[in-house]
Amino acid sequence: xxxxxxxxxxxxxxxxxxxxxxxxxxxxxxxxxxxxxxxxxxxxxxxxxxxxxxxxxxxxxxxxxxxxxxxxxxxxxxxxxxxxxxxxxxxxxxxxxxxxxxxxxxxxxxxxxxxxxxxxxxxxxxxxxxxxxxxxxxxxxxxxxxxxxxxxxxxxxxxxxxxxxxxxxxxxxxxxxxxxxxxxxxxxxxxxxxxxxxxxxxxxxxxxxxxxxxxxxxxxxxxxxxxxxxxxxxxxxxxxxx
Ligand SMILES: Nc1ncnc2c1ncn2[C@@H]1O[C@H](COP(=O)(O)OP(=O)(O)O)[C@@H](O)[C@H]1O
Ligand SMILES: [Mg+2]
Numbered sequence: 001x002x003x004x005x006x007x008x009x010x011x012x013x014x015x016x017x018x019x020x021x022x023x024x025x026x027x028x029x030x031x032x033x034x035x036x037x038x039x040x041x042x043x044x045x046x047x048x049x050x051x052x053x054x055x056x057x058x059x060x061x062x063x064x065x066x067x068x069x070x071x072x073x074x075x076x077x078x079x080x081x082x083x084x085x086x087x088x089x090x091x092x093x094x095x096x097x098x099x100x101x102x103x104x105x106x107x108x109x110x111x112x113x114x115x116x117x118x119x120x121x122x123x124x125x126x127x128x129x130x131x132x133x134x135x136x137x138x139x140x141x142x143x144x145x146x147x148x149x150x151x152x153x154x155x156x157x158x159x160x161x162x163x164x165x166x167x168x169x170x171x172x173x174x175x176x177x178x179x180x181x182x183x184x185x186x187x188x189x190x191x192x193x194x195x196x197x198x199x200x201x202x203x204x205x206x207x208x209x210x211x212x213x214x215x216x217x218x219x220x221x222x223x224x225x226x227x228x229x230x231x232x233x234x235x236x237x238x239x240x241x242x
Pocket of ligand 2: 046047048
């Protein structure tokens with residue numbers, strides 16, 4: 001059974017009668033443990049696809065099976081719960097709360113989980129472990145706006161990891177970073193993948209995409225090729241992401 005399977009997936013935005021077909025007729029499968037890069041020009045539907053796969057939006061038509069189950073049949077509440085437990089998101093713009101500490105930013109997903117009340121000790125352990133995995137534990141009490149871009153993205157990764165998700169979506173995670181920090185982020189993503197997490201990375205840079213195991217090319221809302229990366233790049237500290 002595949003982790004993700006989509007059949008004829010379409011998303012048509014409708015703004016007061018103005019229709020935009022962002023994604024249409026998409027078919028593919030992602031197995032657990034894969035590292036997939038989604039590439040394509042601006043406006044080709046990459047973010048829309050990611051939002052549907054991450055349960056942030058629903059398709060207009062087509063089917064999306066997650067862990068073998070048809071997600072069309074899931075309620076919004078159930079999808080939100082599934083998202084919180086199984087999926088982590090990383091964005092180009094980090095999306096951290098400013099004037100809020102690193103610790104508190106990483107704590108947020110734990111507070112959203114209604115089954116966990118308050119700040120128990122195990123929450124603190126989870127937060128420290130997530131920060132430790134991105135080498136940011138020493139900045140725990142800093143405000144997020146006191147960090148460099150690369151450090152912010154590492155904190156955002158810790159926030160994505162704190163619920164121990166099996167699937168991570170990263171939408172242009174290195175887009176706002178200098179190439180050294182970008183390499184560091186790719187190294188972390190590769191490490192997480194080696195540990196068994198499935199990664200779906202959106203990027204428009206070929207060099208970045210070549211750190212994945214597989215590349216899906218998107219054009220005009222559809223997948224035009226699906227290839228295994230030969231001579232995959234392995235991110236090394238100090239190396240430039242270019
Ligand atoms: N909320 C929205 N309402 C209307 N059109 C949208 C919306 N979001 C994206 N689009 C359109 O859908 C298409 C795909 O967008 P997007 O998925 O953001 O592409 P990408 O991430 O590849 O740049 C574009 O034509 C974009 O203008
Ligand atoms: Mg986008």
